Amino acid sequence: MRLLPRWASPYPRQHLASDLLAGVIVTILVIPQSLAYALLAGLPPQAGLYVAIFPVIAYSLFGSSMVQAVGPVAITSIMTYSVLTPIAAPGSPEYIALAATLALASGLVLLGCGLLRLGFLARLLSRPVIAGFVSGSAVLIVFSQLKYLFNAHPAASDALTVLAALFAEARIDASTAIGLTAIVVLAFARSSLAGLLGKVGIQPGAAAFVVRLVPLLVVLLATLAVVSWNLDRQYGVAVVGSIVEGLPAPVFFLPEAGELKRLAVPIALMALIGMVQNISMAQVLAIRRRERIDANAELIGLGAANVVAAFHGGMPVGGGVSRSAVNVAAGAQTPLAGIVAAFAMLAVVIGAAPLFTRLPLAVLAASIIVAAVSMIDLRGLRQAWHYDRADGIAALGTGAGVFVLGLEAGIGLGILLSLATLLYRASTPHIAVLGRIPDSEHFRNVERHAVETLPSALFLRTDESLFFGNLDAVEARLLAEIERNGGLRDVVLIMSAVNRVDATAMEVLHDLDRELGARGIRLNFAEIKGPVHDRLRDTALLQELSGRVFLSVNDAYEALQG
Amino acid sequence: MRLLPRWASPYPRQHLASDLLAGVIVTILVIPQSLAYALLAGLPPQAGLYVAIFPVIAYSLFGSSMVQAVGPVAITSIMTYSVLTPIAAPGSPEYIALAATLALASGLVLLGCGLLRLGFLARLLSRPVIAGFVSGSAVLIVFSQLKYLFNAHPAASDALTVLAALFAEARIDASTAIGLTAIVVLAFARSSLAGLLGKVGIQPGAAAFVVRLVPLLVVLLATLAVVSWNLDRQYGVAVVGSIVEGLPAPVFFLPEAGELKRLAVPIALMALIGMVQNISMAQVLAIRRRERIDANAELIGLGAANVVAAFHGGMPVGGGVSRSAVNVAAGAQTPLAGIVAAFAMLAVVIGAAPLFTRLPLAVLAASIIVAAVSMIDLRGLRQAWHYDRADGIAALGTGAGVFVLGLEAGIGLGILLSLATLLYRASTPHIAVLGRIPDSEHFRNVERHAVETLPSALFLRTDESLFFGNLDAVEARLLAEIERNGGLRDVVLIMSAVNRVDATAMEVLHDLDRELGARGIRLNFAEIKGPVHDRLRDTALLQELSGRVFLSVNDAYEALQG
Structure with a gap:
């Protein structure tokens, strides 16, 4: 010091x-x-x-x-x-x-x-x-x-x-x-x-x-x-x-x-x-x-x-x-x-x-x-409410909690609501099925753009890191898409927005790969980020993967088209 | 029913x-x-x-x-x-x-x-x-x-x-x-x-x-x-x-x-x-x-x-x-x-x-x-430990908590540890300064690739959604880079991996913009995702932004080069 x-x-x-x-x-x-x-x-x-x-x-x-x-x-x-x-x-x-x-x-x-x-x-x-x-x-x-x-x-x-x-x-x-x-x-x-x-x-x-x-x-x-x-x-x-009067002595x-x-x-x-x-x-x-x-x-x-x-x-x-x-x-x-x-x-x-x-x-x-x-x-509360309903609810809940339940319970509620908004947001990821814009290497959401797709391959992009809280949402969407598209032979998970894959997600993906394998469908990955790939490389998920890991979505598209 | x-x-x-x-x-x-x-x-x-x-x-x-x-x-x-x-x-x-x-x-x-x-x-x-x-x-x-x-x-x-x-x-x-x-x-x-x-x-x-x-x-x-x-x-x-002997009658x-x-x-x-x-x-x-x-x-x-x-x-x-x-x-x-x-x-x-x-x-x-x-x-515990230290600590902490503190406290500890790993990961985002690979439109981390940079503009990419827990890490990195690079006139935040911006992050970015403005530095954004842009469009952050919102990093690079 x-x-x-x-x-x-x-x-x-x-x-x-x-x-x-x-x-x-x-x-x-x-x-x-x-x-x-x-x-x-x-x-x-x-x-x-x-x-x-x-x-x-x-x-x-x-x-x-x-x-x-x-x-x-x-x-x-x-x-x-x-x-x-x-x-x-x-x-x-x-x-x-x-x-x-x-x-x-x-x-x-x-x-x-x-x-x-x-x-x-x-x-x-x-x-x-x-x-x-x-x-x-x-x-x-x-x-x-x-x-x-x-x-x-x-x-x-x-x-x-x-x-x-x-x-x-x-x-x-x-x-x-x-x-x-x-x-x-x-x-x-x-x-x-x-x-x-x-x-x-x-x-x-x-x-x-x-x-x-x-x-x-x-x-x-x-x-x-x-x-x-x-x-x-x-x-x-x-x-x-x-x-x-005067200064009191300190009391130890x-x-x-x-x-x-x-x-x-x-x-x-x-x-x-x-x-x-x-x-x-x-x-x-x-x-x-x-x-x-x-x-x-x-x-x-x-x-x-x-x-x-x-x-x-x-x-x-x-x-x-x-x-x-x-x-x-x-x-x-x-x-x-x-x-x-x-x-x-x-x-x-x-x-x-x-x-x-x-x-x-x-x-x-x-x-x-x-x-x-x-x-x-009031301005901050109104602003939070308009910008993001979850934030607004957390703010109002904490304020009302303090008033009704008291300061201690209120702040406890606030911490829980902060974490709950975080968990809630991360567990409801945006998931898109992608297709290729004709004559290009660009891939876009099939619901928003005129794109071409492969009958035997599904391209799915999750706009969120994969962790224990959102894997079942990803899995549910994936299985629903498989039900809808008969005759699939490949599923490609596009990992460009995935910044992390936690242990739970890694295990669930491994389970999913084996399950898809039993139905005759291969699981592939594309655009896995460097740090994520470093960590996944030695796991059973990638080592036993039924499909392949592609560098780009376009590589996957070209390979699976053939 | x-x-x-x-x-x-x-x-x-x-x-x-x-x-x-x-x-x-x-x-x-x-x-x-x-x-x-x-x-x-x-x-x-x-x-x-x-x-x-x-x-x-x-x-x-x-x-x-x-x-x-x-x-x-x-x-x-x-x-x-x-x-x-x-x-x-x-x-x-x-x-x-x-x-x-x-x-x-x-x-x-x-x-x-x-x-x-x-x-x-x-x-x-x-x-x-x-x-x-x-x-x-x-x-x-x-x-x-x-x-x-x-x-x-x-x-x-x-x-x-x-x-x-x-x-x-x-x-x-x-x-x-x-x-x-x-x-x-x-x-x-x-x-x-x-x-x-x-x-x-x-x-x-x-x-x-x-x-x-x-x-x-x-x-x-x-x-x-x-x-x-x-x-x-x-x-x-x-x-x-x-x-x-025999079947007892139910007890309501x-x-x-x-x-x-x-x-x-x-x-x-x-x-x-x-x-x-x-x-x-x-x-x-x-x-x-x-x-x-x-x-x-x-x-x-x-x-x-x-x-x-x-x-x-x-x-x-x-x-x-x-x-x-x-x-x-x-x-x-x-x-x-x-x-x-x-x-x-x-x-x-x-x-x-x-x-x-x-x-x-x-x-x-x-x-x-x-x-x-x-x-x-034991296999699951060992696997979690090797794959991701935070997950391993959460698993061991919960197990030890159950044994030492009892089942109730152990499960409470487990919930806290689950949430803590989530918060900890999201609050330590990977942040990279990017430069352009010569004669291309590709941008890569300056620490890993031979790239060209602009003396007056800083390109920063955050590989995580922005929320209350990680904004100060982003801010600290940004300010440190500004200290290191004298003579900056523009900062470009690359939002390609940002899936959400919560109310806290939006406000902090707004504060940051004003603060940079006072130093004569403009804040710019590039590659904001559609859903994120929809939400930010009407906020004070984008409406009063000192810099511009670019569609691609290369657009920003070309514009700020001139």
């Missing part, structure tokens, strides 16, 4: 000023979301600030992305909440300990995957499935926050219980007014403010900065309103409450075996989702900046960040979309900006944390709701 | 004599294995005889195979045993009730899958994985029977517990002698008897019949020995014991919801394994006889047989390898042979069951062990 990370050896001096500035700006701008996501995770709000310190430094040292910003994020927070609420009461000491265990264990899993170079596991999920998962989670997140706006106290975190509690208990009061106002302001800022500022002649860069500043302004104004009119004491507006612990066993599935799923989100975010950012990322270094960085987060702050972290966007917009060039941001956050925690004691929870809930609504990817 | 099954409307009269004879022969020959597999399943031996009556009739009416014989089989029996022993004591009323529930529920699942036309689910398992599963199960079966030979009483059914019990308690006595003698005789009959009979001039057909007769002779001789010398009473040889019941929930996973796995085994057996038999089977009708037949078995006999059944082989060897032509066999078994149960009360268990154990050893498919 290098002593210094790659970006710091040597550190490009010309980036120093922009990194310093970006670090400070990011810290100030992400304060509201750090507090909000801690709340979403069912933890004390200041936990969100703590995990924006040392974990960020850990990621800066080990990650590979130049500008990705790590910290509390929506998806990991809602996962923490939905995994732990059935086991412990949010905010209770047991709950806080379990959240730290979750961070530690998923961090170790990520570290392990990175060291074992298992970054390819992130491929288990297709984009439509990820879109479905994120959208379903976003709806769950919105539901989870409505209780702060309407003063309900649902007993569990699933959508049904929350809805029932809202119908039974919802009470409109000052919190509702503050929360709804904040939602309107934040939604307006997100959707229209930049355009409006542009129209009055403000530069896009500056406009984007102002838009990013709005959440902080809303938080400050709401706190000011509470303080000015004593809203918390006189009107019962729920606020963040006492925040421990070893997780209990029993807890690990109970949380095994959530830990694995959290690591998987963290992996997918972090790598895909880092890739998007790297492509824009013409850089490359190393998926395994990303896992090590994210894993280290979570392990550190477990000991200080006790909350799982991830690569954040809006956090990274702020980082890029503020001009960050290297991970030094992250280290600066960490120290700036340290200063905030030590100096300014008491400012947030009277921040109304409804405002944090509002900022979560607005962020979550923007995560619902 | 037809009133009569297809094979009986009209019934081909010329087959009547052979079907009648075959049915009677099969019944006599399969008595020992019916008793043995019931013992293997932890049920009273006569249960194996009962489920060879009405379930066989049910399968004959609904199945599609002409000669497959259904009844108690090794795999379903060991599954029953390993699923139920942790819950109830073998032979206890609770155990017997649970076995019937297992038969009923897995039968209903199979019926449902058949009616919903889900026969393709059998494709979830590749042949190497099935070979691994069957081999692992066979080893477990051998282990489970050693206790009858060595008088041990293991407390659980897993391999470790059985081994420990054998080491601690093994006692050699008359049972051991009878069992080992039976093993030697049966193994000799299986391996060498037919050859020996051939050498002394006996016809192959007659020799095969004699071989099949040996197990029954061994059973009769062993019983005779017990009766003659009072081995059970004087030397403590364990025997089958009291068999209820509804399974309890709690039991179903507890057995949900085993029920699903049992249905899956039954499905795979039955369909693959039926297919092998049908191919030999130049017939076709209907996978969904097979599921309905097997499902109906299990539902009937639940109510009469109370033991799951399946399509049996040796049972079907006996049926074919005895000359069966249609499922009428099965119906005849069912009535013959009815006669045996009513008339001859008491004959088996003094049959030594060690002989049944010996016949199970000999059958199980022949199921260990």
Whole structure:
């Protein structure tokens, strides 16, 4: 291992000023979301600030992305909440300990995957499935926050219980007014403010900065309103409450075996989702900046960040979309900006944390709701549906699964649906009977072109690699064609689109050859690709083949014509 | 639905004599294995005889195979045993009730899958994985029977517990002698008897019949020995014991919801394994006889047989390898042979069951062990390993998983390994940079052939459909080639081997196009297949493409040369 990370050896001096500035700006701008996501995770709000310190430094040292910003994020927070609420009461000491265990264990899993170079596991999920998962989670997140706006106290975190509690208990009061106002302001800022500022002649860069500043302004104004009119004491507006002053010491612990066993599935799923989100975010950012990322270094960085987060702050972290966007917009060039941001956050925690004691929870809930609504990817879902029905079904199934069955079952369903679409597509191959275009060496589908055929030979092309899942489709089609064409003496399988033949397919073809042989029909191959032929050469299939292996379809046609 | 099954409307009269004879022969020959597999399943031996009556009739009416014989089989029996022993004591009323529930529920699942036309689910398992599963199960079966030979009483059914019990308690006595003698005789009959009979001039057909007769002779001789010398009473040889005389009435019941929930996973796995085994057996038999089977009708037949078995006999059944082989060897032509066999078994149960009360268990154990050893498919495992390492690993992993983790976890592992090999192969595509063979229109891999290339254009061919799992490999290769070739103005993706482009791949290609555009490089396509082009035509990828879509690689080469 290098002593210094790659970006710091040597550190490009010309980036120093922009990194310093970006670090400070990011810290100030992400304060509201750090507090909000801690709340979403069912933890004390200041936990969100703590995990924006040392974990960020850990990621800066080990990650590979130049500008990705790590910290509390929506998806990991809602996962923490939905995994732990059935086991412990949010905010209770047991709950806080379990959240730290979750961070530690998923961090170790990520570290392990990175060291074992298992970054390819992130491929288990297709984009439509990820879109479905994120959208379903976003709806769950919105539901989870409505209780702060309407003063309900649902007993569990699933959508049904929350809805029932809202119908039974919802009470409109000052919190509702503050929360709804904040939602309107934040939604307006997100959707229209930049355009409006542009129209009055403000530069896009500056406009984007102002838009990013709005959440902080809303938080400050709401706190000011509470303080000015004593809203918390006189009107019962729920606020963040006492925040421990100063920086807490790290808490080192070893997780209990029993807890690990109970949380095994959530830990694995959290690591998987963290992996997918972090790598895909880092890739998007790297492509824009013409850089490359190393998926395994990303896992090590994210894993280290979570392990550190477990000991200080006790909350799982991830690569954040809006956090990274702020980082890029503020001009960050290297991970030094992250280290600066960490120290700036340290200063905030030590100096300014008491400012947030009277921040109304409804405002944090509002900022979560607005962020979550923007995560619902209706366009992606619609696009997947139109482009490929199987992808669309996988996306909708995952989204609905998350909402109805919960996050864990939803993501499990997503993995299954990803693999099922893959299996389904590969097992329904396109198969064509070919004939020769007269006076040429070209062969085309007999159903689409005027071609000549041989009465005694059938030319069949399968447009898919042959494997355990599609061999019976090929066999069924072949036998059906043989039934239809009486008097066949040869079958030619055209292998030009076959990139692989697995062991099952090889055996089934061998069986098929013997079976056709019993009927007096020879099995031939044409245009077997080099790598496929290398592997088939020594098998019983080719060594005992009743027919021949032709280099080209035309060779076969000429030979069998005679 | 037809009133009569297809094979009986009209019934081909010329087959009547052979079907009648075959049915009677099969019944006599399969008595020992019916008793043995019931013992293997932890049920009273006569249960194996009962489920060879009405379930066989049910399968004959609904199945599609002409000669497959259904009844108690090794795999379903060991599954029953390993699923139920942790819950109830073998032979206890609770155990017997649970076995019937297992038969009923897995039968209903199979019926449902058949009616919903889900026969393709059998494709979830590749042949190497099935070979691994069957081999692992066979080893477990051998282990489970050693206790009858060595008088041990293991407390659980897993391999470790059985081994420990054998080491601690093994006692050699008359049972051991009878069992080992039976093993030697049966193994000799299986391996060498037919050859020996051939050498002394006996016809192959007659020799095969004699071989099949040996197990029954061994059973009769062993019983005779017990009766003659009072081995059970004087030397403590364990025997089958009291068999209820006559035919028991069917027991109709509804399974309890709690039991179903507890057995949900085993029920699903049992249905899956039954499905795979039955369909693959039926297919092998049908191919030999130049017939076709209907996978969904097979599921309905097997499902109906299990539902009937639940109510009469109370033991799951399946399509049996040796049972079907006996049926074919005895000359069966249609499922009428099965119906005849069912009535013959009815006669045996009513008339001859008491004959088996003094049959030594060690002989049944010996016949199970000999059958199980022949199921260990070392050749198949070795072949898969040599042909394709991924298939070999999947097979060995499944086999070891069954032996170490148990049947359920083993089959789960097998499904995962099947899918993992599929995903792994598709996600590591063969990618080649192509150049033109001088003075031709042929393009070949630059690493293998002397070809000419253009300094400003890169020609890349991916030999795999593009999907969520392999796009980053393609992207990484493409970017690496761009790094290596400074001054590129065009990239041409050759799509001749791409049979599908899923939604994820389409989006990633669109991102890639924009990214290349920012570097001043155009993305072009060549030789997109018709179905792929139809689908891509209306997407943002092709509509906003920076480059062009060429019909052939040579068109692209000519155009970009100018």
